[in-house]
Amino acid sequence: MPEDGYTVGGLARLAGVTVRTLHHYDDVGLLVPSRRTATGYRLYDAADADRLTRILYYRDLGFGLDDVAALLDGDTDPADHLRTQHRLLTERRDRVQELVTAIERELEAHMSGIRLTPEEQLEIFGERWDPAYRTEAEERWGDTDAWAQSQERTRSWTKADWEQVKERTDAMDELLAEAFVAGVQPGSVRADELAEAHRAELNRFYDADHAMHRGVVGFTTGDERFRARYESLAPGLSDWLRAVVEANADRHA
């Protein structure tokens, strides 16, 4: 900290804002520098910088400048602002996590070849947002952060890679349909081979052990539209796939 306080430019650089922004905050009385030089230069001291810090957090949280002014000029103890901002920021982080989960749900649907209804897609932006959804991904995926793994592994994938995966998935589905039609029984050697092949496909994205494999397939075959996709390949396929995967998982338990 310079001995006589910060100039506009100096403080602006520190805070990652423009000089114009500090001018504006001065104009509207939100952050008036505690001193000016004889020639009219603004000088900000440590208390000004502290106030600016609070302002920037509240602004980031979406408060209007007059709301921020009202908050900061209220008779609250400084630590109250820290606690308030901590609470609001954690809420915001959780909200963003919900958006992430919602996107994962869409991606999952897309990769499974099913379409979400507009209601499902827009649910998260709607008014009464059910917090039960918040934990849905956890329940579905178990403890591990499968999606983080998936994202990590597919970060550098090109469109061609994705298309290849889609092709392989389609091929896998056909293989399953053929086996089902041919009368392969869940628990048989051939069925277990197919279950492992199916699990191997999932492992392109994340580490799926047998318990997780059971969970994922249980979830997807419970979805009407996913069932529709499998049923269109061969009626009864989705229930059969579930049975195959469960028998295989039991054998590895």
Add this chain to the structure above:
Amino acid sequence: MPEDGYTVGGLARLAGVTVRTLHHYDDVGLLVPSRRTATGYRLYDAADADRLTRILYYRDLGFGLDDVAALLDGDTDPADHLRTQHRLLTERRDRVQELVTAIERELEAHMSGIRLTPEEQLEIFGERWDPAYRTEAEERWGDTDAWAQSQERTRSWTKADWEQVKERTDAMDELLAEAFVAGVQPGSVRADELAEAHRAELNRFYDADHAMHRGVVGFTTGDERFRARYESLAPGLSDWLRAVVEANADRHA
């Protein structure tokens, strides 16, 4: 979904936006409803709703409407948008987590009676932000989410509660200073009693086992300003406190 598509109001309610917003998106060509009734009513179909979903995510991420239009009208495959939005949202979530960590750092400093410099406070908003900071809290606090615990426990605290804690902390510090001046040796019975009392204070906020106690004290007594606070009570107190806590932690290892 209504058979003939959504009206403005219907879609607006679903998406948690105002009718005016949809009108605006129509005006600027960002989201033009696929149909109109004979009397001029806007009708949005599922594809429109899907486009709106993408728009809302991008908008939430801070893109301008024309940027969003450019993105959506580019020749990208739909899944690319999902992947892009997933990546941007996780980055955003991590950024908010950094803000949370920064506030925790401020709270911690405040409760320890030390003041951060403006540089330290504003660092997170500055230009070149060191991602090493991102993991600082983890290293300091270990595996457990101590701050979440702390927040949980202190959620309903009143200002009086906080003042009481401050008083108790000050009293604790004086007790420590007296023992130090009286020549109490680290590792002695009395010193271990004091270490446990100090740990008990921390337990008002979160579960601190002996390893964590060692970590927290090691960190704080490494900070110049924290040392200054302790040194002003009694020269040598901070190093002594660290020795006392480490001896106690060793004995419980």
Add this chain to the structure above:
DNA sequence: GGTTGACCCTCACGCGACGTGAGGCCTCAC
């Protein structure tokens, strides 16, 4: 002590993303 370049000042207009009516038509249930 003059010049140069980076800073600082005060107007003042512009803009993006809607908010907020105004004035009027449509639809549907009673």
Add this chain to the structure above:
DNA sequence: GTGAGGCCTCACGTCGCGTGAGGGTCAACC
């Protein structure tokens, strides 16, 4: 057929700055 609620199109207002314009200041170096 009538009232309530929803829809339409203007059109001006607002908020948080961006972006110059025109001009003074400061520190350094010639």
